[in-house]
Amino acid sequence: MGSFDVADLLGLDELLSPEDLAVRDTVRRWVGERVLPHVAQWYEAGELPQVRELARELGSLGALGMSLEGYGCAGASAVQYGLACLELEAGDSGIRSLVSVQGSLAMYAIHRFGGEAQKREWLPRMAAGEVIGCFGLTEPDHGSDPASMRTYAKRDGSDWVLSGRKMWITNGSVAGVAVVWARTEEGVRGFVVPTDAPGFSAPEIKHKWSLRASVTSELVLDDVRLPGDAVLPEVVGLKGPLSCLSHARYGIVWGAMGAARACFETAVEYAKTREQFGRPIGGFQLTQAKLADMAVELHKGVLLAHHLGRRMDAGRLRPEQVSFGKLNNVREAIEICRTSRTVLGANGISLEYPVMRHATNLESVLTYEGTVEMHQLVLGKALTGLDAFR
Structure with missing residues (x-):
C-alpha cells in the first residue's frame, strides 16, 4: 500500500x-x-x-x-x-x-x-503583466444588489460619457485599464476604460485590517468620455458581470483552501515542537482532535474544488455549484484558521506565523464575490424553486 x-x-x-x-x-x-x-x-x-x-x-x-x-x-x-x-x-x-x-x-x-x-x-x-486590469461593479451603496447601481453611461454623439463611483476595487490605483459596468438606456453595459482617460481617478483605500498586502481603491468617473467602440459589444444586462463573478468565485473555491492549508500545516508543525506539561502539545488528545477535524475539512474542500474543476473543464459547471463551493470552502477555511490560532496560543496572533494574517484576509474573502447570505439564497432557490432575494 x-x-x-x-x-x-x-x-x-x-x-x-x-x-x-x-x-x-x-x-x-x-x-x-x-x-x-x-x-x-x-x-x-x-x-x-x-x-x-x-x-x-x-x-x-x-x-x-x-x-x-x-x-x-x-x-x-x-x-x-x-x-x-x-x-x-x-x-x-x-x-x-x-x-x-x-x-x-x-x-x-x-x-x-x-x-x-x-x-x-x-x-x-x-x-504578460505589462498592463494591470481592474473590474468596476461594486458601488459604495450597492454591493449585493448590483441591479441598483447608479453609475451610468449616456451617449453623446458617437461617444459615451460615464459618471459614477465604484468601491472596493482590487488593483484600481495601479491598473492601466478598467472594465466598468454602468447603466444605459439599453440596460447594463460594460466599458473598457483606459485609466489615463480624463475624468478617471482611483484613490487608494487605506486603513484596512484585511487584505493589507493588496491594492484596493475607489474608482471615480467624472464625465469620462469614451469612443463608441469602448463598450463591450457582446452582452447587455447583468448576465455579463455575473458570469465574470462566477468565474472568479471558482478560483476562490481553490484559493481558500490554500490559506487553510498554510494555517493547518503551521499548526501541525507547532504542535509537534511546542511543549507544555513536559511533552509536545501534539501528544494531547484535545490538540489531536483539532488537527484531525481540520485535516478532514481541508481535504474535503480540496476534493470539492477538484470536482468542480473537472466539471468546468467538461463545460458542465453551473453557477449554483460554484456557490456551493465558495460557501463551503471559505467558511471552512476561516474555521481552520481560527482553530489553528488556538493551537498556537498567543503566538497565533504574531506575524512571525501566517495564521492571523490568513484569518483576517479570509474575512474579506468571505464577503467579496458574493456574501455568505447571497450564496445561501442561490442554493435555497435551487433547492425550492422559490426566489428569496427580494
Whole structure:
C-alpha cells in the first residue's frame, strides 16, 4: 500500500496529470521565493510594493488569464488554474486576488464579451503583466444588489460619457485599464476604460485590517468620455458581470483552501515542537482532535474544488455549484484558521506565523464575490424553486 502521505491524506495527487503537477509546483516555487519571505512585512506596512514587477513575473509564469485561449494566454485547464489559485493564496489572499481580478474578471470580460479589436489591444499585454486590469461593479451603496447601481453611461454623439463611483476595487490605483459596468438606456453595459482617460481617478483605500498586502481603491468617473467602440459589444444586462463573478468565485473555491492549508500545516508543525506539561502539545488528545477535524475539512474542500474543476473543464459547471463551493470552502477555511490560532496560543496572533494574517484576509474573502447570505439564497432557490432575494 505504500507509506501514508501526511500532506496528501486522501491521495488527491493521483487525480492530477504530470502537467497539473508541473503547474502547481511552478507556482508554489514562485510563491516560496517571491512572496513568503516578504509578505508579513507587506501586510504589516499595508502595502504591496513592486506590484507591477510582480505582475510581470506572474505573466511570465502564464498565471494571468491562464484558463483563457489565445491572445497570449496560456490556455490552461480549469483544474490547473485552480491549483495555481490554491498555491497563490497559500502565500496570501492579496496575491491571489491580484491574479483573480486580472484574469477572471477584467481579462475574462474582454475575452468573452469584447470585440476583436478590444481583445487584440488589451489581452496580450494583460497576459504578460505589462498592463494591470481592474473590474468596476461594486458601488459604495450597492454591493449585493448590483441591479441598483447608479453609475451610468449616456451617449453623446458617437461617444459615451460615464459618471459614477465604484468601491472596493482590487488593483484600481495601479491598473492601466478598467472594465466598468454602468447603466444605459439599453440596460447594463460594460466599458473598457483606459485609466489615463480624463475624468478617471482611483484613490487608494487605506486603513484596512484585511487584505493589507493588496491594492484596493475607489474608482471615480467624472464625465469620462469614451469612443463608441469602448463598450463591450457582446452582452447587455447583468448576465455579463455575473458570469465574470462566477468565474472568479471558482478560483476562490481553490484559493481558500490554500490559506487553510498554510494555517493547518503551521499548526501541525507547532504542535509537534511546542511543549507544555513536559511533552509536545501534539501528544494531547484535545490538540489531536483539532488537527484531525481540520485535516478532514481541508481535504474535503480540496476534493470539492477538484470536482468542480473537472466539471468546468467538461463545460458542465453551473453557477449554483460554484456557490456551493465558495460557501463551503471559505467558511471552512476561516474555521481552520481560527482553530489553528488556538493551537498556537498567543503566538497565533504574531506575524512571525501566517495564521492571523490568513484569518483576517479570509474575512474579506468571505464577503467579496458574493456574501455568505447571497450564496445561501442561490442554493435555497435551487433547492425550492422559490426566489428569496427580494
